[in-house]
Amino acid sequence: MFSDCVKKNGNSASGARLELFLQELSSFGQMCIGQGEGLSVTRGLTPELQEWLQGKKLATAQYIRKLLDHTMAKRAAEEPLEATYTSPASKKARVQDVQDEDAPSHVENGHANGNGTARAEDDVDDENDDRDAPATSTRQHAPDERYSDLYLDTISRKNIDFDFEKLCSVTLSNINVYACLVCGKYFSGRGAKTPAYFHALELGHHVYINMATKKVYVLPEGYEVKSKSLGDIKIVVDPRFTPDEVKALDKRKEACWDLWGRKYTPGFVGMNNIKANDYLNVVVQALSHVQPLRNFFMLEDLSSRPQVAQRFSILVRKIWNPKAFKCHVSPHELIQEISLRSGKKFSLTQQADPVEFMSWFLNNLHLSIGGSKTKSKSSLIQKIFQGSLRVESQTISARADASDRLRFEDAEIKAQTSPFMILTLDLPPAPLFQDDAEKNIIPQVPLTTILQKYNGISAQERTNMRMRYSLLHTLPPYLVMHIKRFQPNKFLGSQRNPTIVTFNPRALDMSPYVEPNPALHPPGEPLIYDLIANITYEGVKVRDDSVEGEAERKVWKAQVKEGGDSQQWWEMQDLFVEKVSAELLSTKESYIMVWERRKTAKKAKAT
Known part of the structure; x- marks a missing residue:
């Protein structure tokens, strides 16, 4: 078939003329094959070959491949193909994962097919393909x-x-x-x-x-x-923000929509509870609304920092992403790294205490962004949350006198200054015995009452020890308070105190609980803090195989405030997000509170 068409065009079927014709036809076939099956292409050929192909009306990749196979099979065996022609890589040498550089194409003992691999002529040549495959792979050119x-x-x-x-x-x-x-x-x-x-x-x-x-x-x-x-x-892979965009986050009021048409507000999105990681979700939600912390992890390049800092940064940026595909995010990537670094103390399969996790997480973030283990205020984490606390302790010692009466001996009072990032507040003990009418009454206590622990006057009794606490100037920009609800119990493991803490989310004056220091703070000047995040606990009764027939499942929720001058609050429990009234915040069992120091106090005095 091929020799007949060559003779009709005045070409000899042997010698240099045939060699040139075969090279041109081979190049044309590879071009057709590279551009797809059934695509007719005749541009760039000699008039002689164009005339023949147009007469056949079969200038397609499929036809050219068959024509080449038929021609090469009839080629004289004493003339090796490798000596004259080049062809694509063998079918065992495909594209490798190399840099995006244009490499020359190599073919041995095969013909190119549509996906850039080589097809052996017969079963015998398969072994040669495996043995003679080139060491370096090729990368196809990008299409037009x-x-x-x-x-x-x-x-x-x-x-x-x-x-x-x-x-x-x-x-x-x-x-x-x-x-x-x-x-x-x-x-x-x-x-x-x-x-x-x-x-x-x-x-x-x-x-x-x-x-x-x-x-x-x-x-x-x-x-x-x-x-x-x-x-x-x-x-969506890696949201990035400019400083101006970050500055405008707290002023943004318009809502966004995901691919399913669901409405959401950036910064107030649900977080997936994979199994039992809601304790982590509420902490991340609260920390993502601490403005200087949020801005740092949204703008700084942390590519050289440990993975825990990088993954927290990505998660914060996804929470505030206005162009998200979904109206919720998943902390899976972050919690996997946390589980690894904590020795599986905090994982997605077992519940944990949010306070313990928050303490561990803040300390690890502090070290991850270059903080020191010994130097105070050596990272942004400590500059935001760390304060100083004076602790006075006195040993309680007693002995019997000559008349067998108990006498307490005066002991030396020791004072030391300790840093803190989380203030622990003790609840008054819940009543043990209640009648039928009192069972429906939940005890309450004001926040200012349990803050008296740090006024420097009230003493706390401990085992063989009397303790007294007072806060020192200057207080940190953000105060984290932990309301201690769970007490160890040798029968139940831990016992919960259901006392409700009442508070005003605005204008908490911390000056009565701070030791005066005129050099750092003017006497009588208030220290006003506003609540920005509140983590609450809720016990849900579930049936189990215990003797009592039911157990209490822990449910954690995060209540966060919109930024700027807005007084709107949002409540988030895993994937559920809804607005909540500020007046209803103190009706829940608060567990962790994040308070922000008001920046307008000094300006008000100046005016």
């Missing part, structure tokens, strides 16, 4: 600019969820992880013999994004896609 958006219509933004830990779903590797933008799964690598490559071949999912560089590639071809239409996906 007009076709650069190929496969982008297969992207499913509703299947994408970048909140989970970046681990390959096949090998569990965290190195060079790519996310499939069609199904949302994670795979490692994008070269030949990698999970991402095989996933593209098996399921036809072609578009992947590198989770570290945010570059998008088409597999198995391996070229990068630089379409601007992918910008929204890159924002």
Whole structure:
């Protein structure tokens, strides 16, 4: 067939003329194959070959491949193909995960097919392909600019969820992880013999994004896609903010909508409770509304810091992202790192105390951003939350005198100054015996009453010790208070005190509880704090196999205030987010409070 068509065009079937004709036809066949099956292309050929191909009306990739196979099979065996022609890589040497550099194409003992691999001529040549495969792989060129958006219509933004830990779903590797933008799964690598490559071949999912560089590639071809239409996906992977955008977060009033048309407010979004990590959710929600802490983790480059700081930074930015695909986020990536660093003390499968976790988390963030273990106020964490406390202690000693009467001996009072980041407030003991009418009455105590512990006058009795506490100037910009509700019990493990703490969320004056120091604070000047976050506890009765037939399940909720001059409060329990009235805050069992020092106190005095 081929010799007849050559003779009709005046060409000899042997010698240099045939060699030139075969080279041109081979190049044309590779070009057709690279651009797709069934695509007719005749530009760039000699008039002689164009005339013959147009006469056949079969200038397609499929026909050219068959023509080349038939011609090469008839070629004289004494003339090796490698001596004259070059061809694509063998079928065992596919695209590797290398840098995006244009490399020359190599082919040995095979013919190119549509996906950039090589097809052996017969079964005998398979062994030669495996032995002679080139050491360096090739990367296909990106298609023409007009076709650069190929496969982008297969992207499913509703299947994408970048909140989970970046681990390959096949090998569990965290190195060079790519996310499939069609199904949302994670795979490692994008070269030949990698999970991402095989996933593209098996399921036809072609578009992947590198989770570290945010570059998008088409597999198995391996070229990068630089379409601007992918910008929204890159924002969801790793939201970034400018200083002006961060400054405007507290002033933003308009709501946003996710891909499902659900309305949400940036900063007040639900957080997924994977199993029992609601204790972590409420702490993250509260800390993400501490303005200087939030701004630091949204703007600073923490790429060289430990993973706990990096993952908390990403989570905070996702909470405040106005262009999110979903109206909630998941702390899965952060809690996996926390579980690893804490020796599984804090995990997503077991409940924990939010106060213990908050203390551990703040100290680890302090060290992660360069804080010192010995030097005070050496990081932003300590500058925000750390204060000083004077503790006076006196040993209680007693003996019997000659008349067998008990006499207490005076002991030396020892004083020391200790730093703190969380103030613990003790509740008065709940009544042990109640009649039927009193069982429906929940005891209450004002916040100012339990703060008397730190006035420097009231003494606290401990085992063989009398303690007295007083706060020192200057108080930190943010005060974290812990209302101690759980007491150890050798029968029940721990016993909860249900006393309600009543308070006004605005204008808490802390000056009566601070030791006077005219050099640091004018006498009589108030220290006003406003509540910005309140973590509450709620016990829910559930049936179990115990003797009593039911147990109490811990439910944690976070109540946070909108920034700026707004007095609107939001209550968040896992994925449930709703507005709440400020007057109802003190009706819940408060456990952790975050108070912000009012910045207008000095200005009011100056005026």
